[in-house]
Amino acid sequence: MTLRLTNTLSRAKEAFTPLVDRQVSIYCCGVTVYDLCHLGHARSYIVWDVLRRYLSWPGQVGGAYTVTFVQNFTDIDDKILHRAAQEGLAMEEVSARNISAYFQDMDALNILRADAMPRATACLDGICSLIGELESKGAAYSADGDVYFAVMKQAGYGKLSGRDLSEQQEGASGRTTGEEDGRKRHPFDFALWKGAKPGEPSFPSPWGPGRPGWHIECSAMVRQELGDTIDIHLGGADLIFPHHENEIAQSEAASGKPLARYWLHNGMVNVGGEKMSKSLGNFTTIRALLGSGVSPMTLRLFVLQAHYRKPLDFTLEGLEAAATGWKGLSGALAVGSTYADVLGWSDSQVGSSAALPEELKAIRERFREAMDDDLNTAAALGELFELARPLRALANRLRIGDIPSEADRLQGPRWQLLVELAAVLGLEPDPSGLKELLASSPGGCGEPATAAPMPAAAEQAGAAAASSGLSEAAIEALVDQRKAAKAARDFASADRLRAELKAQGIELVDKPGGVTVWLRG
RNA sequence: GGCGGCAUGGCCAAGUGGUAAGGCAGAGGAUUGCAAAUCCUUUACCCCCAGUUCGAAUCUGGGUGCCGCCUCCA
CATH class of the missing domain: 1.10.730 (Isoleucyl-tRNA Synthetase; Domain 1)
Incomplete structure (x- = not known):
């Protein structure tokens, strides 16, 4: 029996076989760096850290896998822009601060650092060329400085999340509002590139200044770091739709190959039965x-x-x-x-x-x-x-x-x-x-x-008090005093001495035979 | 409304056909003047109903309850 993993794509446990023998390529969706990480992030990255450690374990059937683990930082995003505007900072300052906080948090949790941590800002060429490919293949269209992915042209769209566009259509209408609607040909089409409004930070592109959509960032970074097809793609269950569905659509439309062979998703952290999230305000960092x-x-x-x-x-x-x-x-x-x-x-x-x-x-x-x-x-x-x-x-x-x-x-x-x-x-x-x-x-x-x-x-609790400086001799003396008090059946004094020592961070353990040992902290 | 998931002792949680892991809490015991700490022992027939089977927590059908996604989200 070897490793079996639940693949969201098939909704079944499948025997794990990597593309290349004994080697595993993994892409894990990272955080959008507009704020500190909370326990939901902690769970996700702890769990994937364990997957990685397990694959690398020599005790594995067949020996350790060589794992290449890539995790991105989404550092171009509306939320980061909003946060930057709020604080009067540049987008880069907000993301740099949160990236460094991310490392501190994850290091503290003993989560191994990824082999590569690409950032959207450093992958704009790859993003633009991917969008260009999609456009030339007819999978995407531009409209007034925006570029959208044409969902209806992509066979198999919905295969990860089990959605059928024709059934979804009704519920979708009326759901999306705003100025994007006029430009989209289908309500489920999503932005690959968003033209910048006046005054917004932007990056140059063949479609004019703007910024990439979230989904395309991941597609481009996967391709840049690991190629067209990877073994395992990781993420939270809340990313299945639309993020991962869209990632699949983009990448597979461009390459004609499967993006990932195994899709693994972790469950949410709940508080009082509800998902922990920023929007609900029920999170703990x-x-x-x-x-x-x-x-x-x-x-x-x-x-x-x-x-x-x-x-x-x-x-x-x-x-x-x-x-x-x-x-x-x-x-x-x-x-x-x-x-x-x-x-x-x-x-x-x-x-x-x-x-x-x-x-x-x-x-x-x-x-x-x-x-x-x-x-x-x-x-x-x-x-x-x-x-x-x-x-x-x-x-x-x-x-x-x-x-x-x-x-x-x-x-x-x-x-x-x-x-x-x-x-x-x-x-x-x-x-x-x-x-x-x-x-x-x-x-x-x-x-x-x-x-x-x-x-x-x-x-x-005891750690701070533990350093208080009673000398060993002083402690021994108090322990002896207590022993004498016990011998005289003066338990009030004995208990008082014990309490005093405890206040100093000294723990007394009475062993059989009337022997008392003391321990610091 | 569509898609997906979950329901096991006081709490958490494994177990997917053959008489219920583990952790925490609780109880009893050992030790102790008492306490703390520690050690040992110990506690469930698995949401409801019907069915399949020699046998089901584990499979099938129905019901009830809860959660996630369908908008940004690990």
Whole structure:
């Protein structure tokens, strides 16, 4: 059994076979850079990051694929122009700011950067020549400085979204209003090039100054970076129509070849049952969430516990559950590096996966089968938790000073497998990108638009207090005092001492036998 | 109105013909003066009705409810 993916084109799970053996070309629709990214974007890019990591995983049947991952920035768009006008900035300034914010956010979430990130502004030649081709083939027509794609001339239009133009026609009339109508021959025709109105920023073209339509930007960038036919095209389910439908129409009209062999779409993030979106105002930005103390890995876990095609309701409860779950996983993931010395898990002990004990082999196999089944990350995570349970217990015992047993020392391969599989899901303790994000956003997370403010999660609560400087000797003295108070059955004093230490970020753990150990943070 | 999707324990969520993964919460136990932390154990017949089948959460038909797209949108 090999990887199977749900192809929107056929609405079925299909065995995945790339055009070129062991190589995969992927295009992922990126963001329009007029604002910060919210959790909907986070989900989409987390999920596609996992697809990419999985394809690149050597544990894959047949070995790792070589993946070329391209994701665009839409940096020519009416919304960017509006935003720029509002703020008295140039379009480029708005997009540059949001592109840099995009990288900060995605780095923090441990999302691998694409191999290429083309921008519409840098692809205008390709866009214009594509429009020209369509025009010369009769697939497009110009009207008063605009150029439109002639939908009715394109056989198969609607094949991705399951739409039939003849049935749609009635509903469509009356839907589109405005001055474009007069120029369009069919209500579903869409703009490839929009002539500029006086005073608007514009780019030169054979049809006069103006700017490209959204759909053609992607068609041109796919072709520029990856050619006529790619293996996988990714995007949110809300892009199926009209964006991807139009992309197909344009690209296939020009090349006569299929644009993409597999179309994958992720489900939306909902809030209270409704789609999270800018227009509804119910969105939370990524940086607002991370700034409130939710760790990036918690968000990743939250996202990956659901199947990528289903809607995912964003709730505080769900997030808290993920935070607690991540606490356990991260403890297990960290055990090998934190306690490498005491466990004797040096690099030399790293066993190859071929030498895995049966139980671990079986887990690895089930993980692979889950991921092969249309990226069933929820089931894959189940295997991770299975793997992590004894390691988490071990980590907690070591944390309070227990000496590892011989059996504990033999858990090295288990830990390594956990680390390996978690990395396929992009789950790693101690994400480095977060600090940069938090440091870089001055006033930073105070996005006013946070409709659902997140209370600072307990995850990081102790971190600030932990640095307070009681010396070890001072702590030992207080612990001894408490021990004496307990011996004298003066529990009030004992509890007071415990509370004082806790206020300093010192946690006391009473172990069997009257021994108390203390831990910072 | 058209197209598509979803409905599993308190919450989230896997499972697509053979007696229900996992996470969170809860309960019980161990430990403790108590607590915290930790460890162990434990909790469902799957929206409704009809049908197919030796056998269905899983297939078919009908019903109900919810969501997405049809305008910019990950």
